[in-house]
Amino acid sequence: VTSDRILVELFVIFAAAKVAGEGFRRVGQPPVIGELLVGVLLGARSLGVIHDSEVHRVLQEFGAIVLLFMIGLDTTPGDIRRVGSRSLTVGASGIVLPFACGLAFTLATGRGSDEAMFIGAAMVATSVGITARVLADLGVVHEIESRIILGAAVIDDVLGLLVLAIVSGLAQDNLSPAHIAGLGIGSVAFVAIVGVYGHRAIDVAADRIGGSELRRAPLVIAIGICLGLSALAGTIGLAAIIGAFLAGMAFSERAGEWQLEEQIEPVYQLLVPFFFVITGAQVDPAAFTEPETLGLVAAVTTLAVVGKLAGCGLAAWGMERRSMVIIGTGMVPRGEVGIIVASVGLATDMLGPRLYAVIVAMSIITTVIAPPALKMLFAPRVHAAEVARMRRTGDVEGIGG
């Protein structure tokens, strides 16, 4: 039956992810790269292990939600407040420059404005998921640069999806100003309300939840709120993972008391690999055999890297130079967000297959090059952070296994 075939796929994805991740960990690389690359391999049409299906897309999203919820649990509202204005500057500046670069380059190569806008939009949004996992793997989530990056990436996602909504509206000639305004106001209101009042609501409910006779009540309620806010974010046109991140943040101040990270971690171990493997599998390596495509990939990827490095790095002006480079680098991965933009463009016929392949390649390359770069940049601090983290949690392996 169908579900038996899917079970075999799920087993192969899970096992391959864990083996590849562990292999990369042993040679000192973040496991996430192993999971992504094994995904590219499994997704290749010649192997044909992973087919594009609704089940895979839901599992992929489920994995991303658990990932961002876990990262949110580790990010207290105070952490964000301390870096808030800086994150806003970095995020906004990291939108404007890459969008302009993508738009200008595509127009300069003689293509139409629809394609140019999609290329621009695809270059905008940083993948919170990839960056967050790499920072978690390195054990530097609590560093000031990581806070700025995560804050900026969330802002980036909100603004980036707004850009995508506008661009696809413009391209389809059905842009209603009321629609754009509604989406904009809704997005900002959602993030502001949940971000500011979420943890206060949990504070108020804390005695009831923690004092429930159900030992697992805090976990069940946290999962319910995570799913609910993810669904709500998706419904109002934001990425669902933004809801998951905000849900995690709302519970972050109680995470220790209720052992939420410890309890969510098995769910993380089970579901998050599906996100990375399936994201990798969406690339078809065979698309990159033509020289012209390769040239475009090189040009667009370079612009994508330079745009974020310059836009975000310079927005961190006043910090140490290494911190500026770290922040710029942390914002480079486009990951699944770039791929989502590309797929919307393809589905609405605004992007041809070649530019689609180019955006996907750019998303993957920016995703693959950032982790080792971040690892090098953070190297002097990783050891110290690791020791501090072990002391704090008694957890040697953490969520990086």
Add this chain to the structure above:
Amino acid sequence: VTSDRILVELFVIFAAAKVAGEGFRRVGQPPVIGELLVGVLLGARSLGVIHDSEVHRVLQEFGAIVLLFMIGLDTTPGDIRRVGSRSLTVGASGIVLPFACGLAFTLATGRGSDEAMFIGAAMVATSVGITARVLADLGVVHEIESRIILGAAVIDDVLGLLVLAIVSGLAQDNLSPAHIAGLGIGSVAFVAIVGVYGHRAIDVAADRIGGSELRRAPLVIAIGICLGLSALAGTIGLAAIIGAFLAGMAFSERAGEWQLEEQIEPVYQLLVPFFFVITGAQVDPAAFTEPETLGLVAAVTTLAVVGKLAGCGLAAWGMERRSMVIIGTGMVPRGEVGIIVASVGLATDMLGPRLYAVIVAMSIITTVIAPPALKMLFAPRVHAAEVARMRRTGDVEGIGG
């Protein structure tokens, strides 16, 4: 986008399951009934919250796999050995009598042999999932009757799926003796090999797994083996959940040392409700407005209950009378297994829509009546068992929340 709609559904399913389960728990009923009934409600076409889709079927199966893995973790091979021959008698006797009843009744009402065989097959297999959850909710998994029931239910599932394979082969006139023999030998070999050698293989690998520098290694390897054996069971034509149960059993002797139950429980809390709600949702209440259908439901359900009570209860001859009734009652729920048979019959045009609805109703009714009956039968012992369990695990709520 599609995945946003699905996220909303997942949230509604999860929240409704937890609220309904907690409501039933508060009035002293097993939460699983609340989850099933809320599923029937959500699945009603008039509400239209849950649509039949591949995503739901995969989530349903995923939930069943986690459920059976958890039950397997709590069932050491020694437990099964102690009740082995009794379970085999109970299981076999619980196959023969219900199949004969279903076949004879359907032929007596003037229907064809294809339909008669499908009705017989649908009456055969006990739902391990439902029974196991009820026993877990009552906290009586370690009672001797529970062991016999679970052992017999596993044997039942193996034999029942074999019956289904033969019946659908016969009905489709493409029954190759080699195919049936292959399926039979494969099934028995799989259960015997994994059941007997699984925990020994884990014993041999234990030092490597437990001594790994990855703190989560035992969990990750257990999940991997659970997915792998489920996929393998599905591939050779067995129910995937049989693989999950055997995987859990293979790890059962190390479950305490590696804290597997404690770590799997959050996954259980997240995924198992999907199994019960979606199983409930597959019933369309509107199908039961015709008087003739209701008469058939009453007759078939009565035969299904009497067949298992007599067949299994009498096979427990020599035990206390209450134990015989408990064992017969524990084997009554047909749950998802009956529904699977019905859907195969519908898909292959061997069953008309009316008999399909009848089988589904029989499956649900047998599933809904067994838990309160078991609760009453076990009542004298539940309190004592609960106290013992709390002492053993320090867990007041257990997997019943």
